[in-house]
Amino acid sequence: MMGDILFFAHRIPYPPDRGDKIRSYxxxxxxxxxxxxxxxxxxDHDEDLGHAETLRPMLGSLHVEKRTVSKPVGGVRAILSGKPISLTLFDRPGIRDFVSRTMETESIDTVFVFSGQMAQFVPELPPGICFIMDFGDVDSAKFASYAESSSIPMRYVHAREARKLAAFERETAQRADASLFVSEAEAALFRSEAGLDADRVRALENGIDCTFFDPDAAFPAIERPAGPLVVFTGQMDYRPNVEAAVSFADDVLPIIxxxxxxxxxxxxxxxxxxxxERLAGRDGVIVTGGVADIRSWLAAADVVVAPLRIARGIQNKVLEAMGMARPVIASRPAFEGIDAVPGRDLLVADTPAEEAQLVLELLSNSAMGEVMGRAARKRMLExxxxxxxxxxxxxxxxxxxxADPKDALAEVR
Structure with a gap:
């Protein structure tokens, strides 16, 4: 008889309205x-605590801790402990107590951890319990990229985080029976850095709800601007998205x-x-903030862009736009990990100047954009x-x- 699963996530996996929560949910x-x-x-906030009640009926049990550790406090704790800030920001005794009680009272045969910082809560596991670690992306590589593009003192802060987090990621992967990443490119990068084989480190790709992200589904229409509309979507307090929006407004939009x-x-x-928000003060730029239904904006777009300069894994924003049958222009980092054909399913640009040229080409040839959008949706369905x-x-x-998860892992390998 199979046992139960203990699942960890660094952010409550509901509603599935941002990249990590889409995957975790x-x-x-x-x-x-x-x-x-x-x-x-x-x-992250009180609203999330309300969302917990939506999840509770589908679960055996649920424990939610509100995050209260500020970045300055987490930074001090990280320096004093020698740990990555990513861990000290999330370290809460209430989670450890819940894990201890659950392991004692429930028949757990699998521990599934979503996001690296939650691995700190996994105790020493007795034989027979399978530990699956879903890193998603190689977070240490993301901080290394931040260090390269930051000025002092943040360059040193990000470089330290990259080193400390990389060591923790390797240590965690050595403990885990399987480590999962959102794309084969991320898995291959981690295998090379951790010295582990494909039987221990593999890809579990993101997907898309093609019934929801369907141009023929029912959703409200927006009032379109008078001219062509180019749309970029994302969580706009996430550094790569912020940099992408600013870069497009600074380096691409003036050319167009x-x-x-x-x-x-x-x-x-x-x-x-x-x-x-300051971008909204420029001619030709609007900043919406949160919207009722992202599909309304995607459907209205003549072109959807993903001009990320730093990106890891698979970009849900690209999959969603393709599912909505819109022509997409992605930067090379935003395209990495997506199994699609450039020129048929979407367009891929290597520079801001090329992004501008491709936007102009699509705006001047709407028929090409429609054909590409249909091919994009077909690829998502397939x-x-x-x-x-x-x-x-x-x-x-x-x-x-x-018979048990350990046997299953051996079979998969």
Missing amino acids: NILKKLCELATVHVATFA RLQNPHITFAVVGRNPTGEV RYAWDETLAPLAALTGRDGL
Whole structure:
């Protein structure tokens, strides 16, 4: 008889309205189809605590801690302890107590951890309990990229975080029976850095809800600007998205407006930073903040752009736009990890100048954009349905008819 699953997530996996929560929610939902699941997670704010009640009926038990450690306090604790800030920001005794009680009172045979900082709560596991670590992206590589593009003193802060976090990631992967990443490119990078083989480090790709992200679905329409509309979507307090929005407004939009002065660039997403909000003061730029339904903006867009200069894993924003049958222009980092054909399913640009040229080409040839949008949606239906991308979870957790998760992992390898 199979046991229960203990699931960790650094952010409550509901609602699935941002990149990490889309992945964690869909993984959790799949695991709940396979077994009784007990969840330990964090809430960023009071609204998240309310969302916990939506999840509770599908779970065996749920423990939510509200995050209260500030970045300055987390930084001091990190220096004093020698740990990464990513860990000290999330270290809470209440999570450890819940884990201890759950391990004692429930029949746990699988521990599934979503996001590296939650691995600190996994105790020494007795034989027979499977530990699956879903890193998503190689976070240490992200901080290394931040260090390269930052000035002093943040260059040193990010470089330290990259080193400390990389060591913790390697240590965690050595403990885990399987380490998962959102794309084969991320998995390959980690294998090379951690010295582990493909039987221990593998890709579990993101998917997309193609029924929800469907141009023929029912959703409200927006009032379009008078001219062409170029849209960028994302969580607008996330550094790579902030830098992408600013870079497009600074380096790409002026080139486009020389030939097409009536274009509007819409930055669509929650919690825009002051740097993003200031873009709205420029001609041809609007910043929406949070919107009721992201599909409304995607459907209205003549072109969707993903001009990220730093990116890890698979970009949900690109999959969503492709699912909505919109023509997409992605930077090379934003395209990495997506199984699609440039020139057929989307366009890929290597420089801001090339992004500008491709936007102008699509705006001057709407028929090409429509053909590309249809090809994009076809690719999403063929390749990125969640049922397909998450199918390996049954074998990874031993819920495919094998005796236990350890046997399942051996079979997958």
